[in-house]
Amino acid sequence: MPIHYPNGNLYARAAQSSGGSQPARKITNKPTIYGGRGMTLEDELNASNAYYLQIGKAVVHKKPTPIQIVRVDYPARSKAVIKEGYFKTPSTTDYNGVYRGYYIDFEAKETKNKASFPLKNFHQHQIDHMRACLLQGGVCFVVMRFAVLHRLFVYPASPVISAWDAAQVQKARKSITLPEIEQHGFEVKPQLSPAVPYLDGVDWLIAKKEGAARGE
Template identity: 80%
Template sequence: MPIHYPNGNLYAHSAQTPAQPKRATTLYGGRGMTLEDEINNSNAYYLQTGKAVVYKKPIPIQVVRVDYPQRSKAVIREAYYKTPSTTDYNGVYQGYYLDFEAKETKNKASFPLKNFHQHQIDHMRACLLQDGICFVVMRFATLHRLFVYPASPVIAAWDEQIKGGRKSIVLDEIEENGFEIKPQLSPAVPYLDGVDWLIAKKAGTQRGK
């Protein structure tokens, strides 16, 4: 079923083609699961244990063509995203608004900025202006490493790219400015450890003013 962006362009999904097996990049607690699956399960764990309330954002879709091959069965043939997507997840944790994106790469030395879009950068910038906790859960799939990386250096790298700078964030910078999280059984992606680090940094910055 073709799905289009609001500007009419055809949405090209990044998943493998049907002829190829579904990617199973996870080599952590939930083997065979995607990063999104693991975060969804982690969110369910956090909700059940009363730690945080975080959900994946639904993307409104407008259906424009439906076929009815049978009276009791409808098949959607064409649809459009009503609005561009912002980030993947949002919620609340200890009184803080959380907003974050989940991205992964097979690169070993850097994280490509092409994984982001301008409207996502704009959204993260707006969240920071409202004093929200905004970040990216980054996975280096080949290295089996996960990071919580603050939105601020992502935005700075994006702005520099527009001016002709690097088109990626090198791993050394992510190690220096991010928080590496260690996958475990429950939750599989304990990103709240990184959020605690971000909150501590925020508190330290405010005390230094």
């Protein structure tokens, strides 16, 4: 089914992957570090959220993207096949929910780069959304995966926004270096269940938030 963005451009999953958002993982003979073999970062996060929900630890879901259906075929009386549709509005971030009484909102991004994380993986409306969530006291971040390095980070939204603003206004570098991510982020160690224990990083963010509120 062809699906289009609000500007009329055709949405293509392959093109999206090549842009660095969620590229397919390269298959190698090395042991798989992550819990879900052959799973994308999105798949692993969805499975992790299902696990967190099952054990009563957090309620987090992937946000559905509204699609306007414009053409439907009816090959049989009891069947309807969607042939064409459009994304109604640009998406915000990938996931949101509640954890420890906090609203959490985050984006999941992946890159094949080894030395830095390209800002082109983000869009202005996502930056604006994260900025708005922070203003309301939410816990907002990005789950970043360096696919080639097999490294995964929970990275706060604030430095992402700062880097984006600098790149737009001051024409600064258009990426966040790995040393910056190591310094200001929280490295997550994948495991069996959940495959992506990103709530460990959220605990770290909440501790920082609560410490700042106490003036520490």
